[in-house]
Amino acid sequence: MVLATVISAILQRYKVRKLFRKALLFTTNDNNNCARGFTIIELITIMIVVIILMGVGIPAYVSWMPDMKLRSAIRNIKSDIELAKSTAIRENTSCALVFDTSTDPDSYTIFRESVTINLVQDAGETVLKTVDIPKNVAMTGASFDGDAAFGFNSRGIPYRYDSGPPAQVLDLGSPGTVTLKNVKNNYRRIRLTIVGLSRIQRSSNGTTWVDD
Numbered sequence: 001m002v003l004a005t006v007i008s009a010i011l012q013r014y015k016v017r018k019l020f021r022k023a024l025l026f027t028t029n030d031n032n033n034c035a036r037g038f039t040i041i042e043l044i045t046i047m048i049v050v051i052i053l054m055g056v057g058i059p060a061y062v063s064w065m066p067d068m069k070l071r072s073a074i075r076n077i078k079s080d081i082e083l084a085k086s087t088a089i090r091e092n093t094s095c096a097l098v099f100d101t102s103t104d105p106d107s108y109t110i111f112r113e114s115v116t117i118n119l120v121q122d123a124g125e126t127v128l129k130t131v132d133i134p135k136n137v138a139m140t141g142a143s144f145d146g147d148a149a150f151g152f153n154s155r156g157i158p159y160r161y162d163s164g165p166p167a168q169v170l171d172l173g174s175p176g177t178v179t180l181k182n183v184k185n186n187y188r189r190i191r192l193t194i195v196g197l198s199r200i201q202r203s204s205n206g207t208t209w210v211d212d
């Protein structure tokens with residue numbers, strides 16, 4: 001942002017300088033001196049300023065990127081949780097979210113459970129979207145009553161699947177979480193309540209959490 005501002009100011013100064021010199025053409029015969037552009041000293045000065053700003057700005061940008069990716073990734077998960085919930089309610093169906101930390105990169109899939117409600121994508125069940133977690137961000141855990149998957153029923157209430165015996169679909173018994181960590185060891189997570197409300201939390205150690 002600072003670099004862009006400086007460059008904009010330099011360009012604006014150049015435009016003003018050209019307009020001023022054009023005006024001078026009507027009052028002087030020294031056209032060669034008035035029509036010339038930046039001097040060598042001015043160009044060197046501009047280059048030095050740009051190099052200094054790049055030296056300061058690029059490291060700050062590189063340091064800032066991991067946290068930006070982390071925040072973006074967790075916001076996307078929250079948005080996709082809301083997508084699954086709203087789809088289940090609107091279409092009077094069930095939507096499942098399955099999180100996978102065994103892939104590279106980590107990923108999650110959202111699909112309609114229109115064949116069998118078991119939190120497994122069966123043949124004929126439509127995938128709403130599959131999302132890869134960004135590079136340098138890791139999914140350190142996804143737990144919904146011990147499983148890495150959950151779903152929303154047509155009332156927007158989250159459920160889990162118990163393979164039994166007997167096999168049964170149950171409401172979540174406790175809040176579930178999806179946790180992400182970046183290369184700076186900063187954490188963000190989604191906390192999903194048993195009534196289907198989700199919120200983002202942050203942590204610097206993965207243990208103590210506060211609402212973001």
